[in-house]
Amino acid sequence: MTLEIRPTIDPRDPSFLQDVADGSVRLTPSQGLQLFHDLPLAELGRWADKRCRAIHGEHIRTYVMDRNINYTNVCTAKCTFCAFRRDLGADDAYTLSFEQIDEKITELTAIGGTQILMQGGMNPELPLEWYESLLGDIRKKHPGVHVHAFSPPEVVEFVNFFDPPGTTFREKVHWVLSRLQAAGLQSIPGGGGEIFAQAVREKIGLGKCCAETWLTVMHVAHELGMNTSATMMFGHIDGVADRIHHMALVRDWQDRALRDFEQDGGGRYMAFISWPFQRENTPLGRVREWAPDTDGEFPGDVVAQLDGSGEKSMHSEFGRRLRLSGASDYLRTQAISRLILDNIYSIGASWVTMGPHVGQIALQFGANDMGSVMMEENVVSAAGTTYCMSEQVLCHLIRDTGFTPAQRDNSYDLLAVHDTAASPDLQVEDWSMLRASPAQDSSDTLVSLTQS
Numbered sequence: 001m002t003l004e005i006r007p008t009i010d011p012r013d014p015s016f017l018q019d020v021a022d023g024s025v026r027l028t029p030s031q032g033l034q035l036f037h038d039l040p041l042a043e044l045g046r047w048a049d050k051r052c053r054a055i056h057g058e059h060i061r062t063y064v065m066d067r068n069i070n071y072t073n074v075c076t077a078k079c080t081f082c083a084f085r086r087d088l089g090a091d092d093a094y095t096l097s098f099e100q101i102d103e104k105i106t107e108l109t110a111i112g113g114t115q116i117l118m119q120g121g122m123n124p125e126l127p128l129e130w131y132e133s134l135l136g137d138i139r140k141k142h143p144g145v146h147v148h149a150f151s152p153p154e155v156v157e158f159v160n161f162f163d164p165p166g167t168t169f170r171e172k173v174h175w176v177l178s179r180l181q182a183a184g185l186q187s188i189p190g191g192g193g194e195i196f197a198q199a200v201r202e203k204i205g206l207g208k209c210c211a212e213t214w215l216t217v218m219h220v221a222h223e224l225g226m227n228t229s230a231t232m233m234f235g236h237i238d239g240v241a242d243r244i245h246h247m248a249l250v251r252d253w254q255d256r257a258l259r260d261f262e263q264d265g266g267g268r269y270m271a272f273i274s275w276p277f278q279r280e281n282t283p284l285g286r287v288r289e290w291a292p293d294t295d296g297e298f299p300g301d302v303v304a305q306l307d308g309s310g311e312k313s314m315h316s317e318f319g320r321r322l323r324l325s326g327a328s329d330y331l332r333t334q335a336i337s338r339l340i341l342d343n344i345y346s347i348g349a350s351w352v353t354m355g356p357h358v359g360q361i362a363l364q365f366g367a368n369d370m371g372s373v374m375m376e377e378n379v380v381s382a383a384g385t386t387y388c389m390s391e392q393v394l395c396h397l398i399r400d401t402g403f404t405p406a407q408r409d410n411s412y413d414l415l416a417v418h419d420t421a422a423s424p425d426l427q428v429e430d431w432s433m434l435r436a437s438p439a440q441d442s443s444d445t446l447v448s449l450t451q452s
């Protein structure tokens, strides 16, 4: 369905916003930017919540039980926000064996988990056959577990490492993804999205693919019938217009996926998840924080353009000042993503870095999903505080916000609606041992949540 666009109207007009919330009108990027800056936080949240309720109803909010498996930390890229990667040959470089991966999945299924999110560094030592054998092994031993794996930057490196047949990049991606899909890959996570604007990308994602390439990989996945997610990592050197541009690109490419492939059973972006940059242990985190009183306008805002055309030459200090995101900036960003991304079903609350109570508020700022309940997380937690909690605590947080918690699968179909006395959180008699807490390690009984 083509949504109406009213580019000349003031987007703060309540009747216009009601139409956006109802899903009959599309925001332009400049209207999105104006709403981000001009609407009071609570009001922006209320409109995002209305839009969320129009799609997901009044009652149920979801989570998924899965495990993040980072199969290798060897990586050819040098993202400045990453504390996880290692060079090939480093003392603490690793690649998990099939047995170690099998053990992790067995632990996952023992607690009712249904999905693995498998991502790694870009390791030039692993051939295509290694990935095909791994996927085959997982499918054979764990046929009921959904394999959500290999973000676009990994797929791009697969193309570089494996030299597949094809004359265009798109054909090569098609060949690689077809092989992986035949071996057992079912959907693609949105890792490596960061910020699409090239000026930002060049500064923070050294060796990582550009936006067009990232989006093309996902378009091929959609053509092959695989669903994907999209992500955004903000709150570093980016300007607010970069975030809006990023969301608008995801929306455009979702339109293309639906137009090109929907009738033939193609895939699509099922979810959008955004989270603030975590600075600890990262090169980017050592950049000086922006001081509004002495530094003037934030360089990222000067460079950021809604059409993505910003260039680093537009401000001499671009990339040399950080503007970290707090809770209100995070909630504002998530709320505007719900209003702009009118063709994306799920908006995920990312409390892994912000903490569970901000996650609860996120459910009232446009998010319908508390994301992945995971048994371990290595990439984000290497760069700062992450939180872990049990399924009981997660259900409790959703219920405490006024919703019924429900476990979902990768397609967002509901597996268990916890509306009876047998619900995980309603079984708990002593809550003193079950508070959410900063993650210490990869506990078997506690689960931590992360993104994508």
Ligand code: SF4
Pocket: 075, 076, 077, 078, 079, 082, 083, 084, 085, 120, 121, 122, 153, 208
């Ligand atoms: S974020 Fe991913 S691609 Fe970038 S350096 Fe770290 S492991 Fe490599």
